[in-house]
Amino acid sequence: MLGSEAGHDMIRFDRVVKRFGDNVVLDELDFSVRPGERVTLIGPSGSGKTTILRLLMTLERADGGTIHVGEECLTHVRRGERLVPADEKHLRRVRKRIGMVFQQFNLFPNMRVLRNVTEAPVHVLGQSTEDAERRARELLEMVGLADKIDAYPTQLSGGQQQRVAIARALAMSPDVLLLDEITSALDPELAAEVLDVLRDLARTSDITMLCVTHAMKFARDVSHRVLMFDRGKIIEDKPPAELFEKPEQERTRKFLRSVLEEA
Numbered sequence: 001m002l003g004s005e006a007g008h009d010m011i012r013f014d015r016v017v018k019r020f021g022d023n024v025v026l027d028e029l030d031f032s033v034r035p036g037e038r039v040t041l042i043g044p045s046g047s048g049k050t051t052i053l054r055l056l057m058t059l060e061r062a063d064g065g066t067i068h069v070g071e072e073c074l075t076h077v078r079r080g081e082r083l084v085p086a087d088e089k090h091l092r093r094v095r096k097r098i099g100m101v102f103q104q105f106n107l108f109p110n111m112r113v114l115r116n117v118t119e120a121p122v123h124v125l126g127q128s129t130e131d132a133e134r135r136a137r138e139l140l141e142m143v144g145l146a147d148k149i150d151a152y153p154t155q156l157s158g159g160q161q162q163r164v165a166i167a168r169a170l171a172m173s174p175d176v177l178l179l180d181e182i183t184s185a186l187d188p189e190l191a192a193e194v195l196d197v198l199r200d201l202a203r204t205s206d207i208t209m210l211c212v213t214h215a216m217k218f219a220r221d222v223s224h225r226v227l228m229f230d231r232g233k234i235i236e237d238k239p240p241a242e243l244f245e246k247p248e249q250e251r252t253r254k255f256l257r258s259v260l261e262e263a
C-alpha cells in the first residue's frame with residue numbers, strides 16, 4: 001500500500017517484520033496511530049518497543065511489510081509499476097518530518113542552547129537564521145528555558161538538557177514526535193519537570209506522539225491509547241484508564257505489577 005491508499009493514519013505499520021539474525025523481533029506487526037493521537041508503548045525489556053521507534057526514524061530497515069508516516073511510505077518508493085525499497089534520498093526527505101527525543105539527550109556539546117535548537121532548521125530545512133532563532137526562542141520559553149539560551153549543554157541539569165532536546169525536535173515542525181524513555185536517565189524531580197513540559201505540549205498542541213516509557217503516570221496522564229507489547233506483538237490496546245485498571249491479559253497484569261514494584 002502506498003501514498004493516498006494509506007488513508008488517514010499518521011503512522012501505519014502493515015505486516016512489519018524485523019529480524020536481527022535469527023531473532024524475529026517484530027513478526028508481521030500491524031498498528032496505526034491517527035493524527036493528533038498520543039500513543040504509549042509499554043512492555044517488558046526486549047519486546048521490540050525501541051525497534052519500532054528506530055524503524056520510524058529509518059535508523060533500521062524493515063525486513064518485510066510497509067510503514068507509512070502520513071502519506072509517505074518509509075519502506076518503499078514507486079518506480080513505474082513496481083515498488084522498490086526506499087533509497088537514501090527518499091529516507092532523508094521523510095526523516096525531516098519525524099522528531100525524536102532520546103534517553104541520552106544527544107545535544108551538540110560545543111553549541112550553545114539557542115544554536116542547538118536552530119542548527120537543523122537552518123541547515124536541513126534552509127530557514128533563515130532570524131526565523132529559526134525567533135521560533136527557537138518561543139520554544140525555549142515554552143519549555144521554561146528562556147534564560148538559558150546562551151548556556152552550553154554541560155552547564156545545564158539533565159532535565160534542562162532534555163527540555164532543550166524537546167525544543168530542538170519541535171523546531172523542525174515534525175508531523176510526529178517520537179519519545180524513547182526520555183525520563184529514564186533523570187532523577188525523579190528532574191523527570192517531573194520534563195513530564196510537565198510534555199503534559200503542556202499535549203494540552204496545547206495536536207502533534208502526534210508515540211512514546212516508549214516506563215513512567216506509567218505519564219502514560220496515564222498524556223496518552224489516548226496504551227499498547228502493551230510482548231515479544232513483538234501487541235497483546236492489549238486500550239485507553240490508559242482501562243488498561244491500567246482492568247488489564248485483560250495475565251501478561252499485562254504481571255508487567256504492571258513489576259513496574260509498580262520498581263517505582
Ligand SMILES: Nc1ncnc2c1ncn2[C@@H]1O[C@H](COP(=O)(O)OP(=O)(O)OP(=O)(O)O)[C@@H](O)[C@H]1O
Nearest residue numbers: 020023025043044045046047048049050051052212
Ligand atoms: N542492533 C541490534 N542488533 C541485534 N539485536 C538487536 C539490535 N537492536 C535490538 N536488538 C534485539 O531486538 C530485541 C528488541 O529490542 P528493543 O530494544 O526494541 O526492545 P525494547 O522493548 O525497546 O526493550 P527495552 O525496554 O529494554 O528498551 C531484543 O531482543 C534486542 O536484543
